[in-house]
Amino acid sequence: MGKTITEKIFAAHRRDVPSDNNVVLDIDVVMCHEITTPIAINDLMERGMDRVFDPQKIKVVIDHVTPSKDSKTATQAKILRDWARRNRIKDFFDIGANGVCHALFPEKGFIRPGYTVIMGDSHTCTHGAFGAFAAGIGTTDLEVGILKGVCSFRLPETMKIVITGKLGKGVYAKDVILRIIKELTVNGATDKVMEFCGPVVDAMSMEARMTLxxxxxxxxxxxxVCMPDRVTAEYLWPFIKEQYADVDAAVNDFKKWHSDADARYVAEKIFDVSNLNPQVTYGFKPDEVKDIADMAGTRVDQVYMGSCTNGRIEDLRAAATVLKGRRIADNVRAILSPATPQVFTQALEEGLIKIFMDAGFCVTNPTCGACLGMSNGVLAAGEVCASTTNRNFNGRMGKGGMVHLMSPVSAAATAVRGAIVDPREMM
Amino acid sequence: MRFNGPVLFLDRSDINTDEIIPARYLTEISKEALRPHLLEDLSLEEFDPRADIAGKRVIVTRSNFGCGSSREHAPWALEVNGITVVVARSFARIFRQNMFNCGMLAIELPKKDIDSLFALGDKVTIAVDIDQETVITKVATEVCCKFTLNSFDKALVQAGGWLAYADKKY
Structure with missing residues (x-):
């Protein structure tokens, strides 16, 4: 019987098997931000265990509320900053160098095929795009991870998601994943790994795979998780060129992680996306999804572009094609938060920032801020936001506010129209 | 930790961690500060957090409880309010793990058992026996629901959580 990529990674990192269903893994990368880490740090200090298992394997960023908005967030940042310095953690990203964790850390080359990655953040699953096992965890898991470099998991089953066909104009990875979530529902993949494969995934950039x-x-x-391939190797090349003779050698080496042809899956779902239309969420759950045309005309107060889902350079480029030479509608305010300093710089160099600003966008520093209603674009009660983020929970971006999730291109078109619109009308 | 007491019934599925403790309170660096804000943003008709939570020790709810954010602030907000057990049809993975990591209980029961607990009405007290793996409630007649605890999760609860377990073993 063959193995899935996840089973191979688990086998290679197994430290302990405390029960039939559980395994304790050695962790390659423990990532930390200022919201979920300070309580772990304080506890470690109180317990007289203020140390880290390996400062090279810990990556730290202040990203959720930055620059700090008040004394409380400044204190969280300070606890994280002081701890990183005290423990000689080299990869610490503070104001000026900081960005949204799940966009920043891949950009730095920290995530490699076959790695195990944890963070006190549910969107840690992003890093599976590199052929890694990456999972969100809570603060207790984080504390043990920081101290001992291990984390426990139930053995996950794998659901194979085969994406076939060809994406049409105006349809992107965000539309694909919204469509998949609609089908699976919000708990359809609980305790499972979603393995994305098929010709559409093979043709996707790393950025699009991260969105998935x-x-x-x-x-x-x-x-x-996605299989690590040539796209992965080329993205990582600046970081792995000492390790491999050439890209081909890296691509061949990565194959050791690929799921075997006879691996066992708990389910297999095929999505033909050839006729997929741009998608949007309409309710308070991410599985409440419909064709964006069915929501056309819904007025919005704010458009938000950014986050670990869709704040990368390709997202900005795509949105700019719609915004170029246009202005956002009078009833709308629009915010762009490039996900990292590198994205910001690149967008400046490519003239994208000017396009956004000429269109009437406010451009902010990289931060998670508005996505979870903490800063930088919180909604008032009764307001509606078209957003490129990942969660539309009731009150997510501000108590009493409504969030419609969509792709960057759909969000740009919505900003111009002042109401939800099928972006293909403007392409 | 004791696992019994009056029940707070939350008759809805997919209650997320933003509802259990909104992100605006994630700037707190003490668990105690979360106490007044538990379930503050819960979308549930006629639910009044202040009146309904007081004195409760157990939550009984439907499917996929604790979905969304990984914030352990959710179990902490329960804990500082004296709630140490959640009984549900199912849980989101991270929330469930966070409960056991804190030495608390996330118990999954089949739909018919959850239905029978809801049918008992409001003023119910539940006792959970970890060794026998039973949820027992006494109203007019006794209702006893059998659950299965993963042996590792049970060991975490008995150890008082993942910190204590890991300190000893790794």
Missing amino acids: CNMAIEAGATCG
Whole structure:
């Protein structure tokens, strides 16, 4: 019997098997941000265990509320900053170098095929795009991870998601994953890994694959995962060129992680996306999804572009094609938060920032802020936001506010129209 | 930790961690500060957090409880309000793990058992026996529901959580 990629990664990292259903894994990367880590740090200090298992394997960023908005968030940032310095954690990203964790850390080359990755953040599943096992965890798991470099998991089953066909104009990875979540529902993949494969995934960039894997948690999945291939090797090349003679050698080496042809899956779902239309959420759950044309005319107050789902350079480029030479509607305010400093710089160099600003967007520094209603674009009660983020929970971006999730291109078109619109009308 | 007491019934599926403790309170660095804000944003008709939570020790709810964010602030907000057990049809993975990691109980029961608990009405007290793996409630007649606890999860609860377990073993 063959193995899935996840079974191979689990076998390679197994530290302990405390029961038939559970395994304790050695962790390659423990990532930390200022919302879920400070309580772990304080507890470690109180217990006289203020140390880390390996400072090289811990990556730290202040990203959720940055620059700090008040004394409380400044305190969280300070606890994280002081701890990172005290423990000689080299990969610490503070103001000026910080960005949304799940966009920043891949950009730095921290995630490699076959790795185990944890973070006190549910969208950690994003990093499965590199052929890694990456899972969101709570603060207690984080504390043990920081101290001992291990984490326990139930053995996950794998659901194979085969994406076939050809994406039409105006349809992107975000539309694909929203469609998949609609089908699976918000707990359809609980305790499972969603393995994305098929010709559409093979043809996707790393950025698009990250968008897919990012929202696996919205179907309840432990992790999303893509097979590491030439696209992965080329993305990682600046970081792995000392390790391999050439890209081909890396591509061949990555194959050791690929799921075997006779691997066992708990389910297999095939999505032909050839006729898929741009998608949008309409309710308070990420599986409440319909064709964007069916929501056309719904007025919005704010458009938000950014986050670990869709704040990367390709997202900005795609949105800019719609915004170029246009203005956002009078009834709308629009915010762009490039996900990382590198995305921001690149967008500046490519003239994208000017396009956004000429269109009437406010451009902010990289931060998670508005996505979870903490800062930088919180909604008032009764307001509606078209957003490129990942969660439309009731009150997510501000108490009493409504969030419609969509692709960056759909969000750009919606900003111009002042109401939800099928972006293909403007392409 | 004791696992018994009056029940708070939350008759809805997919209650997410933003509803259990909204993100605006994630800037707190003490668990105690979360106490007044438990379930503050819950979308549930006629639910009044202040009146309904007081004195409750157990939550009984439907499917996929605790979905969304990984914030352990959700179990902490329960814990500082004295709620140490959630009985549900199913849980989101991270929330369930966080409960056991804190030495608390996330118990899954079949739909018919959840239905029978809801049918008992409001003023119900539940006792959970970890060794016998039973949820027992006494109203007019006794209702006894059998659950199965993963042996590792049970070991976590008995150890008082994942920190204590891991300190000893790894």
